[in-house]
Amino acid sequence: MLWENGYSRTTTMRQAKATLVLLVFMMLLHPSECVSDPIEVRALQGIRNRIGDDLGRLSDWEGEDPCGDHWTGVICTPINGTDHVTELRLLNMNFTGSLAPDLGNLTQLVIMDFMWNNITGSIPPAIGRLRNLVQLSLSGNKLTGVLDPSFGNLSSLDRFQIDENNISGPIPSSFQFLDNLLHFHMNNNSLNGSIPPELGRLPRLAHLMLDNNQLSGEIPGELSNISRLLILQLDNNQFSGPIPSSFRDFSRTNLTKLSLRNCGLNGTIPDLSGLSTLVYLDLSNNQLTGPIPSNLSQTVRTIDLSNNQLDGEIPASLYELRRMELLQLQNNSLDGVVRSDLLSHDSFTNEESVFIMDFRNNNFTDLTPGALLAVPNITLQLGGNPACSASQNLSAYCNVQNGYNLSTPLPLMPVPAGCSDATCDRSRNQELNYGLLEFGSCQCAYPINVGYRLKSPSFAIYQPYADALREYLASRLFINQYQVNVSDFSWIQGPRLYVNLKIFPPNGSAEFNSSEVSRLYSQFATFNISGNRTFGPHEILFIFLGFPYNVSRVETPAPVAGLKAGAIAGIVIGVAAFTAVTAISVLYFAVKRWGLFSSVLGRRQARRYKRIKVDGVQDFTFKEMMKATDSFNSTLQVGQGGYGKVYKGTMPDGRIVAIKRAEEESLQGGKEFLTELEALSRLHHRNLVSLIGFCDDEGEQMLIYEFMENGTLRDHLNATSKSPLGFARRIQIALGSAKGILYLHTEANPPLIHRDIKATNILLDEKLAPKVADFGLSKLAPAPELDGAAAGYVSTVVKGTPGYLDPEYFLTQKLTDRSDVYSFGVVLLELLTSRPPISDGKNLVREVHMADDAGMILSVVDSRMGPYPAQCLKPFVRLAFQCCMDDTDSRPSMAEVVRELEAIWRMLPQEYTSSADNSTASVDANSMPTKSFLPYNPYVSSDIDGSNLVSGTIPPIIPR
Structure with missing residues (x-):
C-alpha cells in the first residue's frame, strides 16, 4: 500500500502553495495481495458509485462517509475545502461506476489516471473544461459512448490514452487543437468514420495508435505533415484506397514504425526510400499490387509484406539491408531467382540474433547459393515455390512447413557449481538472482514482480533485444542491469510484447527497503520510465508485492475509538507530510525572496x-x-x-x-x-x-x-562524425591517453586512480592530441599505510560508468590501478570498432570476443578508418583483450600498456605515422598499397568460400 502527498510533479515551485494532491494512489497489487481491511476515514461523499460525484464541489463538501469495502486497500485523503486537487490516480483497483460530470469542476487537475478498472458509461463532456490537464489515462475499462469535440480544448494535454475500451463514434476534428499532445493511444475500441485529416496539424505528436477499430475511408495523406511522429499504427481497420503517395514525405520526420496491417488497402506501395529512420514496416494482409519498392533505408530491421498480391522480382537493394531481422514476403506472386549471393549483413555477435526470410508460396524458380546461407543465424524458407519442385538440392529450404517460432524461450543462465535455486526459500517468494550469475555470484533475494507490456515495439523478434530491454529498464529505473530479470515473455494481439519482470535488490541485499519499493512503484506507475524508439510506449498490467513487502514493519499504536489503526496511521502520515512540505515551501520562497x-x-x-x-x-x-x-x-x-x-x-x-x-x-x-x-x-x-x-x-x-577544440574521442567515433579517424591516428590517441593514465598511477603526487576512464573523458586538442579529463571520481592510489590498503587496493563504494566498469571492482569493491586498465581496454575496443561500450543491450567486450572466437574479427572493425597494416591489428586486439581480463592480476599495468602501444606505433610504416602527424590519418582507398594491408571486410564476397566465415584466418582483401 502506497500513498503520496505534496506537490504534483507538474506543479512548478513558483506555483507552489498550500496545495494538497489528492493522490488516491496506486494499488497495482496482484488481486490476491490486496489489503483485506478497508481503511475507514473521512471520505468523499458518493465516490463509491460515481467516480467524481461531489468531488467537483469541494468547497461545499461537509459530509463524512466511511470508504466502505469498495475502497479496500486505499487510503482516502481528507480534503480541506480551500485546497485544490491536482492529481487523481485510481489504478487497477477494480472500481465500478461511472465518471461524474462534476469532475469537470476540478480546474486545477493535472493528471487523471483511472486505468485498469471496471468503469462504465461515457467520458463526460465536462472534462473538456480541464485546461490544465496533462494526462488523461482511462485505458482498460468498459467505457462506451463517443468522444466529445470539447476534448479538443485540452490544450495542455500530453497523453490521451483511452485504449482497450468500447468507445465508438468518430474522432472529432477538433482534436487538431491539442497542441501539446505526444501520445494518442485509442487502439482497441470501436471508433468509426474516417481519420480527420486535421490531425496532420498536431505539432508534437509522437505516437498515433488507432489500430483495432472500425475506421473507414481513405487514410489521409496529411498525416505525413506530423513533423515529430515516431509511430503510426493503424492495423485492423476498414480503410479503402491506396497508401497515400504523400507518405514519402515522412522523410521530414523521424518515423520509426509504419504499421498498416490488414487495413483493406489496394494499389502499389509508394516510394519510401526517403524514410531514413524507418525500422519497422508492416503492410501485410492487404490487396497491394505491383513490385516491392527498392532503396529502403539501411535502418530497417523488420519488413512484412506478406499476404498481398505483389509481383516481380525481389529488388537487389533488399538483399543489402544489413540490419534485417525479419523479411516476410510469403503468399504473394513474386517470381524470378532468389539471389542469396547478393546477401550482405552486419555480423551476428549475439547468439539470439537472427535473420529470417520467409518467401513461401510465391513463384520463385531458383535459388542462387551464397555464403551467408551457411551462417546458423540465417533462415530461408522457400516452401510452396516452383524452385522446390525443380531441384532436390533445396530441401533444406523447402521442407520447413510450420514456419518459425517467434516465442522461443530465452536460454537460461548457467548456474555455477554449488549454486542452486533450491537454497532459496521459495515458500516466501525468495528467488535466485540470475543477473548476478554472470559475475559468478550466487545470491537469493526477494524480487518485485511486474507485468510489463510494450504497446508498439519496433521489432518482431524479442530474443535479440532481451539484454537491451534489461539495460533500458535499469537505466530508466536508476538501478543496475543485473537487478532486472525477464522470467518469461509472450507476444499477444497487436502485436504487443508482454514480459514478466522481476526487479531484484542490489548486490549484497536480500530485499528492498520501503523507500526504494515506493520509488520503484512510482517510476512504473507514473510513466516516469520514458520510452525510446526501440521499445516504444509501455504500460503496467500489475505489480505484485509478495513477502516481505506485504508485511508491515512499523509498530502500530493502539487504535482510537471509532477509527482503525491503519486509518490513524494514514491521517498522521498525511498531515505530517503535508505540514512538512508546506513549511519547506514557505521557507524556500522566503529565503529566495530575501536573497539569503x-x-x-x-x-x-x-x-x-x-x-x-x-x-x-x-x-x-x-x-x-x-x-x-x-x-x-x-x-x-x-x-x-x-x-x-x-x-x-x-x-x-x-x-x-x-x-x-x-x-x-x-x-x-x-x-x-x-x-x-x-x-x-x-x-x-x-x-x-x-x-x-x-x-x-x-x-x-x-x-x-x-579548451579542447576537437571535443571528445567519442564524438569522433560516432557514426555521424564527418572526419573519421584513421588507424594510425587511433593508435596515437591510445598511446597518448595511456601515457596520461600512467602519469596518474606512478608520477602524480600523490598517485591517483582515475575511476572513470571512458571515451567521453578523453578530449582532443586542435591537433587531435589526446588529454585525459574529469577527475571528479578519482581516488588516491593505495599505499601500504593508507586506507587500509596493505593488500594493494582501496576499499570503496563502486562508482564509474556502465560498460567501462571493472567487474572485479564491482563485485568486491576493491579498487586498484588495474580497474583503470580494464576501462582503458574498453576504450581500445571502441577505437577498434567505433561502437559504444553498451549498445542495444550488447556489451562491447563480449561482442568483440565472440567475433574473434568465430574468426570474424574483421566484421567488427570500423570500416571508416581505412586500410591498416596487417601486422598491427592482431597485437592491438590482443592488448585490448588483456586489459579487459576478468581477473585483475591477469591484466597488464599501464606501463606495460604504454610499452605495447609504443611497439605497435613503431610497426606502422612511415607513410602512416606521417599522415597521423598531419591529419586525421584518413587514407584514400584508391591510393593504398595493395600488399599486406587489411581494409574492413564486413563479409566475404560471393567468390570466397563460405568456410572463411568461421576460420581464424584473415585474407588480404582490398576494398571494392
Missing part, C-alpha cells in the same frame, strides 16, 4: 575553499564567468554530465576556455568539486587537461579548463 539562500551558501562554500592553497590556479568571480559565457548562453554549451553543464567561454585576455558549471541541485556534490580541484592543481602532463582556474562565488561552483 545564495549568499549563505556562497559564504559557506567560500570559507570551505579558502583553506585550499591552489598554486598557479586563478580564482574567478561569478560575474567574470557570466561575461565569459554571455550569461551562460545555451548556444555556448558544449557538453553536459552528471555534475553540470560545460560552456565555451572567452576570457578578458582572449583565451578560449571550457567552464564546467555545477547545476544548482548538484551543489551538494561539493566533495567531487573539491576532489577535482585539489587533484587538478597538482597534475601537470601533456596528456592531461590543464586546470586554469575555478569559481566559488555567489553559491556557484565552476572549474575552468583549457
Whole structure:
C-alpha cells in the first residue's frame, strides 16, 4: 500500500502553495495481495458509485462517509475545502461506476489516471473544461459512448490514452487543437468514420495508435505533415484506397514504425526510400499490387509484406539491408531467382540474433547459393515455390512447413557449481538472482514482480533485444542491469510484447527497503520510465508485492475509538507530510525572496575553499564567468554530465576556455568539486587537461579548463562524425591517453586512480592530441599505510560508468590501478570498432570476443578508418583483450600498456605515422598499397568460400 502527498510533479515551485494532491494512489497489487481491511476515514461523499460525484464541489463538501469495502486497500485523503486537487490516480483497483460530470469542476487537475478498472458509461463532456490537464489515462475499462469535440480544448494535454475500451463514434476534428499532445493511444475500441485529416496539424505528436477499430475511408495523406511522429499504427481497420503517395514525405520526420496491417488497402506501395529512420514496416494482409519498392533505408530491421498480391522480382537493394531481422514476403506472386549471393549483413555477435526470410508460396524458380546461407543465424524458407519442385538440392529450404517460432524461450543462465535455486526459500517468494550469475555470484533475494507490456515495439523478434530491454529498464529505473530479470515473455494481439519482470535488490541485499519499493512503484506507475524508439510506449498490467513487502514493519499504536489503526496511521502520515512540505515551501520562497539562500551558501562554500592553497590556479568571480559565457548562453554549451553543464567561454585576455558549471541541485556534490580541484592543481602532463582556474562565488561552483577544440574521442567515433579517424591516428590517441593514465598511477603526487576512464573523458586538442579529463571520481592510489590498503587496493563504494566498469571492482569493491586498465581496454575496443561500450543491450567486450572466437574479427572493425597494416591489428586486439581480463592480476599495468602501444606505433610504416602527424590519418582507398594491408571486410564476397566465415584466418582483401 502506497500513498503520496505534496506537490504534483507538474506543479512548478513558483506555483507552489498550500496545495494538497489528492493522490488516491496506486494499488497495482496482484488481486490476491490486496489489503483485506478497508481503511475507514473521512471520505468523499458518493465516490463509491460515481467516480467524481461531489468531488467537483469541494468547497461545499461537509459530509463524512466511511470508504466502505469498495475502497479496500486505499487510503482516502481528507480534503480541506480551500485546497485544490491536482492529481487523481485510481489504478487497477477494480472500481465500478461511472465518471461524474462534476469532475469537470476540478480546474486545477493535472493528471487523471483511472486505468485498469471496471468503469462504465461515457467520458463526460465536462472534462473538456480541464485546461490544465496533462494526462488523461482511462485505458482498460468498459467505457462506451463517443468522444466529445470539447476534448479538443485540452490544450495542455500530453497523453490521451483511452485504449482497450468500447468507445465508438468518430474522432472529432477538433482534436487538431491539442497542441501539446505526444501520445494518442485509442487502439482497441470501436471508433468509426474516417481519420480527420486535421490531425496532420498536431505539432508534437509522437505516437498515433488507432489500430483495432472500425475506421473507414481513405487514410489521409496529411498525416505525413506530423513533423515529430515516431509511430503510426493503424492495423485492423476498414480503410479503402491506396497508401497515400504523400507518405514519402515522412522523410521530414523521424518515423520509426509504419504499421498498416490488414487495413483493406489496394494499389502499389509508394516510394519510401526517403524514410531514413524507418525500422519497422508492416503492410501485410492487404490487396497491394505491383513490385516491392527498392532503396529502403539501411535502418530497417523488420519488413512484412506478406499476404498481398505483389509481383516481380525481389529488388537487389533488399538483399543489402544489413540490419534485417525479419523479411516476410510469403503468399504473394513474386517470381524470378532468389539471389542469396547478393546477401550482405552486419555480423551476428549475439547468439539470439537472427535473420529470417520467409518467401513461401510465391513463384520463385531458383535459388542462387551464397555464403551467408551457411551462417546458423540465417533462415530461408522457400516452401510452396516452383524452385522446390525443380531441384532436390533445396530441401533444406523447402521442407520447413510450420514456419518459425517467434516465442522461443530465452536460454537460461548457467548456474555455477554449488549454486542452486533450491537454497532459496521459495515458500516466501525468495528467488535466485540470475543477473548476478554472470559475475559468478550466487545470491537469493526477494524480487518485485511486474507485468510489463510494450504497446508498439519496433521489432518482431524479442530474443535479440532481451539484454537491451534489461539495460533500458535499469537505466530508466536508476538501478543496475543485473537487478532486472525477464522470467518469461509472450507476444499477444497487436502485436504487443508482454514480459514478466522481476526487479531484484542490489548486490549484497536480500530485499528492498520501503523507500526504494515506493520509488520503484512510482517510476512504473507514473510513466516516469520514458520510452525510446526501440521499445516504444509501455504500460503496467500489475505489480505484485509478495513477502516481505506485504508485511508491515512499523509498530502500530493502539487504535482510537471509532477509527482503525491503519486509518490513524494514514491521517498522521498525511498531515505530517503535508505540514512538512508546506513549511519547506514557505521557507524556500522566503529565503529566495530575501536573497539569503545564495549568499549563505556562497559564504559557506567560500570559507570551505579558502583553506585550499591552489598554486598557479586563478580564482574567478561569478560575474567574470557570466561575461565569459554571455550569461551562460545555451548556444555556448558544449557538453553536459552528471555534475553540470560545460560552456565555451572567452576570457578578458582572449583565451578560449571550457567552464564546467555545477547545476544548482548538484551543489551538494561539493566533495567531487573539491576532489577535482585539489587533484587538478597538482597534475601537470601533456596528456592531461590543464586546470586554469575555478569559481566559488555567489553559491556557484565552476572549474575552468583549457579548451579542447576537437571535443571528445567519442564524438569522433560516432557514426555521424564527418572526419573519421584513421588507424594510425587511433593508435596515437591510445598511446597518448595511456601515457596520461600512467602519469596518474606512478608520477602524480600523490598517485591517483582515475575511476572513470571512458571515451567521453578523453578530449582532443586542435591537433587531435589526446588529454585525459574529469577527475571528479578519482581516488588516491593505495599505499601500504593508507586506507587500509596493505593488500594493494582501496576499499570503496563502486562508482564509474556502465560498460567501462571493472567487474572485479564491482563485485568486491576493491579498487586498484588495474580497474583503470580494464576501462582503458574498453576504450581500445571502441577505437577498434567505433561502437559504444553498451549498445542495444550488447556489451562491447563480449561482442568483440565472440567475433574473434568465430574468426570474424574483421566484421567488427570500423570500416571508416581505412586500410591498416596487417601486422598491427592482431597485437592491438590482443592488448585490448588483456586489459579487459576478468581477473585483475591477469591484466597488464599501464606501463606495460604504454610499452605495447609504443611497439605497435613503431610497426606502422612511415607513410602512416606521417599522415597521423598531419591529419586525421584518413587514407584514400584508391591510393593504398595493395600488399599486406587489411581494409574492413564486413563479409566475404560471393567468390570466397563460405568456410572463411568461421576460420581464424584473415585474407588480404582490398576494398571494392
